[in-house]
Amino acid sequence: MAQESTGFYFRVSANLLRVIGQELVASDEAAILELVKNAYDSNARTVTITIEPISEKRVGFIRIQDDGHGMSRRDFEHLFMVAGYSERPEEAPSAKRVPTGEKGIGRFAASRLGSRLTVLTRAAAHEPKVLKIDFDWKKFQDKKKKFDEVLIPFEQISSNILPRGKTGTVLEVTGLQTDWKPDRIEKLRAFLAELLDPFHKPGDFKVVLDVSGSERLSGEVMQQPPTDADLDLEFRVLADEKVSRKLSADSLGPDNQRESILSNANTGPLVGLSGRYLYFLKRPSKQKSQGLPPSVRIYRDGVRLEPFGSPTADWLGVSEKRAKRAGHAHVVPSRLYGFIEISRIKHQELKDTTGRQALIDNEAAQALVTLLQEQLGFLEERIRTLVSVPKWEAGKQKKVIKLERARLHALGMLSAGLGHELRQPLQVIRTQTGNLHDRLSELQINDPEINQYEAAIDRNVQRMDDSIGYIANLAKGDVEKVDSFDLADHLREDSRFFENECRAKGIRLEVTAPQNQPARISQTGFSIVLLNLLNNAVDALDEVTERNDKRISILLSKEGLNNLLEVTDNGPGIDEVTEKKLFKEFETGKTGGMGIGLYTCRVIVQAHSGEITYKTRIGLGTTFSVRFPDR
């Protein structure tokens, strides 16, 4: 031997074919999709998939025929027959299309469909004969054989399957592995449809399914766009590199105007790009989604680029964001459908790779991701404002109401005992004071001062009794129950319980309410809200030491169907830090505060379809406004 070996070479067992065909290609549908993508890459305008299922009379076959550029004997040998080879755009004979098949394994996908593959191809239209290649995959089952030791025979034949004067390729799979029943073909159709842009189907490419004996299953494959989305955001990059967008939503009303905004992304390479996000507030039914799995997909000239939008690709970081901001992110991936349209002519900077990633990670691709994330952020913002009570919040609300009910129940149990427990000593005080009076009379003492003291005792016994009654009443109530009552009367009665505290703290309590205001709301709910707001106002004024005109005003009025309650204090106002966590559970700015007051208020008010808002000015005070709609 002249030369000494200085290294090793991989030699591949023929068995690798099985590995590629069976394990790299996930399913039979995916295998057919790979072959369709190959056809697309060969500039085909029409791909026809003919399926003849196995039956008693027929052996069954799958034929994938395209009118692409076909393959010459040389192409075949140097391209098709080299495993893992995939044409790069610049290598394609006429780079009109960017290849969709990236892995260079599509041809092996055929091996999982059936035991034999016959290829008929013609690359030169004038050539009368076609190249016929026969693959007998069974020959690759011999593990001892090397990949390159299996001979694939070819011949030039005359065939009328490929029409004369036309280029193209026919792949015919026989010895089918799968029983192609109608529901399986239905699934295949859905799978193939996903390749096509539902809004702008490609003008120069179509996929036709031809199932012998079934008109229903035969015909052009098309993807219908999802319907009845709750939010529909369209956007496109204008020539001036600005982004124009328009949001439509049923609940939005006249708000759906087109607007033009500047993106943070360098949108230069993206001019002409258009996109559409469809969002459902609930997971859409199959009917609404048209069988399309949720995802954001990119289509180049109407044909989908993978892996964008595949179940494993979270390329916009939606799931990641959701995981990071558990309970606060509003875009749920399973309800989002995105259709991004790019063009091979306008967006040449969005280049494909031959690897797993379909776009080379360059500036243009990054700009695309930034732009799409921005629009997603906008959508999320609108979802947040549109859906005042997101689902997670509603669940939490239910919990709080339950909690509130449990609290009231506990208070109810307590106050039943409390009534007895406190009223008994009150009874003794009252009776004995009366007895004292009688005794003094007996002793012929009639002193106005003593009479005054007696009156004061009686007044305060009454006050305590009223308070007990108030608590018992509150405890008996249900925050969800709707009552018919005079709100003005009720408000006056409720605020009475603050009169003494306010007087003691030098606060003037003003109640302005109409003579009568009949309402149909939760009486208990209203009382709890008022109690909390008054408590907060008193606490806020407690912080102020230098002021001697402390004031709380309660204003009740009617605003359409709403009962409007406003509680204003001239306290220190709410600072920015506190403002941020104002309505949050267990957040408090007060020493000894529990931080559930305002949260509970909001939950109760929202549960009755009302709203609670506030205005605050540092050093001047705060007004809380509660709108409680009549039921």
Add this chain to the structure above:
Amino acid sequence: MPLQILVVDDEPDELEAWEALLRKKGYNVQTASSPEVALRKCDENRFDLVVLDYVIPRMKGLELLSRIRKKLPLVRSILISGKLDKKLQEQEIRESIRSEMEVDKYLHKPARNEDLLEAITALFAENPSGRAWDTIAEDILKGEKSSVKKAKGAQRSLKKHLKKS
């Protein structure tokens, strides 16, 4: 002869306060701090009126009243309760209680002395003699069914008394 009144309450201070009040007003007062004591006293005395608390340990005021009524069918009653909601009108309470047992008068606790005194006066005003028997006799003449029932009970208890004496 002054009215004989039994006051039942488990709270000694309260009992003492009521006793002082009623005695001063010239009533013949006895007290009981438990249902057992109350029932025993009813065997020994013919009370015209029983004043009881709604909540008494081991027995509800109303249950005690019904037991007392078995012994003293003609006894009048005043129930004082701090448990019921003050906002409920007396009429409503009387109606809800009526289904269980007829109470002559309901008072919200803490009651003022004059409230109790007025209630007593009102109960016995119709028959200056203060004897419930007369009122019932009148009712029977008017044909009130409940009175007939009461009268039958009264008859039974009278017979018992007569046997004893």
